[in-house]
Amino acid sequence: MDLFSALQTSVSGLQAQSYAISNISGNIANSQTTGFKRVDTSFVDLMSDAPPKREVAGSVLAQAQLTNTLAGNVISTSVPTNMAISGSGFFTVVQKTGDANGATTFSGANLYTRRGDFSQDKDGYLVNGAGGYLTGTNLDPITGQTTNTGLIKVGNASLPANASTSISYAANLPATPTTTASATSKKDVYNQNSAAVVIDGANQTGVKVDSTVAGAASTFVDNSIAGPSITAYTTTGAPLTLSTRWAKVQDAGTNPKQDAQWNLYYASDPTAAPSATDWNNVGTSFVFDSTGKMTAPTDNPIKLGDVKIGDYTFPGMTMSVGSSGLTQYADASGAVTTNTLSINGNSAGTLTSVSVGTDGKINGTFSNGTVKPLATVGIAQFANPDGLKADTNGNYQQSADSGPPLVGLNGSTLAGSSIEQSNTDIATEFSKMIVTQQAYSANTRVMSTAQTMMSDLLNVIR
Template structure:
């Protein structure tokens, strides 16, 4: 290497350190940008001669090094549709290109980002602070089936009324029931009481009572009665199926059937509070027993039904699996959409784009759908992974290296002047 090469090398050093300070500047400027991934700088030496006995350092090349695999801190927010990825992966977003016939149109090119500050737009789509529209699968809240793929749109869905088809019941009947002379039916004790729903969503009160029909050392038999009339004018009707327990208190009839096995009683066509349910099943698979109880009354362990009134959307929340769930006015929680999350074999091989987005490259490999072990935190965002203290340290080192390169240039120039003076 001669003096001219030394000058060229120091110039490359100045360029490399200028490139590094530019990355540091960008990192510091975006220290508060949601989902931002800092850009580090790596240096590669270029050798002018590489023989075994003579290895001479040449120029230096500065390259950007992405930090997409280094997560920022996750902080809570007050927006329920904000999301943060815990682990690897990226949100899939598209850009809005316009409106055609009152419908939004989007670009056909997917971009990928960790910026999850998504919030509903006026037309129901989820857009982050950089203008990226979250994509994924839109779901039918009633069936749970995928209705469309692309930009996620929450909107204002409603749930139709769902008629009650199953009442699930688990309880212990006392081995010695305590009854009163005024009990109707005679000798009965209170059983399950729950509000069911018709096909139009109208509430129907289901009242039942238990009566111990017989008892012996071998066990006991009970009958279940229900009010087929009204509250003011009750009419008690017996369920056709009776319930038998052995001496240990275990239910022996009706027997469990089907696969998976279930213990059920068909109440289809029976009239409850004046309404006839075309299809209704009492499911006691959760456990119906007859054990001694000092109170002499029924101990209800579980009681639920699967019907509901119609409902309108009242709130949304994001689950750990990336599903956007809606809570409706009837208390039902249904999945509305699934956020599009993808993985890459080499996340740092992505091409950085504007607005905190990244594009697929040959180095990154194709996007692979799924969380792959990662989880989603709703009502939260991922902060920039820039560490201000670390950036200041790098800035000081970069400034010193830049100054040192200028000294090399001035020294080489002085040596060249000395050489020229010798020739003169």
């Protein structure tokens, strides 16, 4: 290498270290920028074409080294729509391009970012602090189906009232129920042949306990045990209490051989005392064998028919007993043990709050207590995240090096009410700054030394 080459090499060194200090400066400046990914610097030597025994140290080239795969710390916030990605992936966002004549326009191309400080704007759209509007799929809170794909809009969703039609129920009925009558007369079985009970055919399944018959309702209550009580909803969303009682109408026996049978009743007047209301039989006999397993009815869900509470009738109510179903095992308490109890239907509700789930769903909580998914956050994965082309405002663009986007979390999760901080470490950047400054100074020393050698050479000629 001649002196001129030495000067050129030192100049390339100055340029490379200048580029490195520029990256360090940018990293430090963005140490508090949400979702920022620091830019490191790598150096590549540029060798001249020469035989092995004549090779000399070449010039140097500085290149950016992205750290898109390195996550920053995740911290909690008080904004429920703030979100951070745990794992790989980027939020898909678009930029607003105009707002004329009351119509807002957005760019057609997706951008990708880790900046998740999203909050609602005046129109209900989710936008982060850098002006990136979150995209994904909006869901119908009633059906859960996709309504459209694009900008996510939370807005002011509402739920209409839905009438109850189905009960999910699983329980154990005690083999020996403890009733008021059993405590005094040792009588476990309710006598449905009483004049107070309307009999439905030869199967002895009572249809109704008539409270207008003196002592009928109180006798029934004394010979039965409390079943589940749950709130059902009418078509207008009005709540009605569905109170039930179980009556054992036949004990298991060996002579003659017979299975145990139970009947289920519900109160027709939820506001009256148990001994002052009619009790309607659902019209199905529940049969249990000697092992405590239910053998009838065999259909699931079980058809309860038209359930009338007060002046309102729930047509075609059904009861699903699930996989565990109903059993009849011995229980010292002599009471029903409820394992599962829920009912569909709801009153009308307005959106009161939102939250972000780990599965990428934005869920809404409504005034009626119902929680429904409102949208799915758009997440994109790339085979080579460090191949993305950096854009302004913390965004990235797809490039040939990054590969096409793969939609979905694909193993990653979201954290709501959280943001990801910059992955810049100040102490590390200061250490790199010291090394870079020393390398820069050394290159200037090479230039001054080469200049002195050239001056000495010229003095020889003189």
